[in-house]
Amino acid sequence: MAEQSEDNEKTEDPTQKRLDEALERGDVAKSQEVSTWFVLAGATLMLLTFGNQMASGLKTTLGGLISNAHRIPTDGTALILLSGRIGKEVIAAVAIPILLVALFAIGGNMIQHRLVWSTQSLTPKLSKISPAAGFKRLFSKIALVNFAKGIAKIAILGTVMTMLLWPERTRLEGLVTLDVAAILPFTAVFALKMLGFVVIIMAFIAGADYFFQYRQWYEKQKMSLQEIKEEFKQTDGDPQIKARIRRIRESRMRKRMMAAVPEASVVVMNPTHYAVALKYERGDNAPLCVAKGLDNIALKIREVAEAHGVPVVENPPLARALHATVDVDQEIPAEHYRAVAEVIGYVMRLRRRLN
Known part of the structure; x- marks a missing residue:
């Protein structure tokens, strides 16, 4: 009995066949923090590269709309045409940056594992709607770790944001007395500075989280001696035969x-x-x-x-x-x-x- 129990303990590293089967099921090591970092990094890069261009395009469109609001007809068909024109101009101003950010988001997933096409995760399962199973997942070890990780991330980012904002508190108080045209340049520079620090911090958080998620996934894929024997029989044939x-x-x-x-x-x-x-x-x-x-x-x-x-x-x-x-x-x-x-x-x- 003791020997049988040892054979069923998942103590052995997974075989390549086991890892390939997990990939086919869509069961892969994935960190949401890595995907979030790619989106943040992509958005920051797009703001640095296309920020002035987007602002100029939106300023021209919306500025003309506001300055000529009293002369623009808004009845019937004219309102539909106006909405379509504004929509096209706004999309033209932000289309390329948004598309590039979307590519960064896709890259954040593909860098963690190769492209997977699987419908098994969409297959209906009673465990997904079972209250008992849901309650168990809610208070599982993984859920508690994710909760602690979220609290730690908020604490770290909050501390860094406080350290950035505190030296600027006097200038921030004085912004209420300035003209909007004077506020915008300061706000843009300060926002990019904060985004830069967030991207740097999130890089460390994403790296640590990916390592954690990979280890959790790898441990889940481990096999027992009995499973390895069965796989050997399936792939290389029964030794007796x-x-x-x-x-x-x-x-x-x-x-x-x-x-x-x-x-x-x-x-x-x-x-x-x-x-x-x-x-x-x-x-x-x-x-x-x-x-x-x-x-x-x-x-x-x-x-x-x-x-x-x-x-x-x-x-x-x-x-x-x-x-x-x-x-x-x-x-x-x-x-x-x-x-x-x-x-x-x-x-x-x-x-x-x-x-």
């Missing part, structure tokens, strides 16, 4: 070799451990190995050879060398030509003498 297939193949090969031994010209042996059956006919490039084996198989080859009158020559060094360098149905290597030729020559002379 593979062993049985290997035994069947070896059995068939032995039968095929034994059937070829009676056609051999000679069997070279190391009395009890090695046996190599060679076949040679005039016109062949080199002798062919038709059977080989160790121990019991070697003795069986010798037995079959003697039963069918195939000469058996004991030459331990040559038998070991041939067994190590040549496979069944292959010609012997060139370095053994001379030694094998002597053996076959001896067999042929012996046959001529007997005849």
Whole structure:
């Protein structure tokens, strides 16, 4: 029982197959803080790059609208045309920056994991509408960590904003006495300064949160020893079945070799451990190995050879060398030509003498 319990504990690192399956389900390591940082960074960059251009475009459109408000017809079709014109001009002024910010938002997701198309997360599940499951998620460890993380983020950003605003408190109080045209430049510079500090702080928060989210996701993907065994069976096959297939193949090969031994010209042996059956006919490039084996198989080859009158020559060094360098149905290597030729020559002379 204790061993079975250990097998079911998720203590092993996930396999690549397990990680790929999680990705297919849409289960990926994702930090919302990273996405938020990309949006903030993109918005700050767009304000620095296109801020004056957007302000100029909106100023022209809205300034003309306000200064000529008394002469603009707003009845019936004219109001619809006016609304459409204003909408087009506003969209033209902010379209490129908004599009680029949207690309930053997409990049914030893609940098965390490769593109995923999965509908499994949209599949209806009773656990998503179960009050008990919802209550459990609300007070889970992850929920408490996210709550603490939100409080910490607010505290850090609040502290930094206070440190930025406090030295400027006198100037901020004096803004109420200034003209709007004088307030706007100061407000724009100060807002960009605050955004810059927020982006820097959020970069550290996003990095720490991504590391935390990745570790949580990775721990969730860990496997038990039993799961690894099951996956191995699915991918590489059941070891018992593979062993049985290997035994069947070896059995068939032995039968095929034994059937070829009676056609051999000679069997070279190391009395009890090695046996190599060679076949040679005039016109062949080199002798062919038709059977080989160790121990019991070697003795069986010798037995079959003697039963069918195939000469058996004991030459331990040559038998070991041939067994190590040549496979069944292959010609012997060139370095053994001379030694094998002597053996076959001896067999042929012996046959001529007997005849």
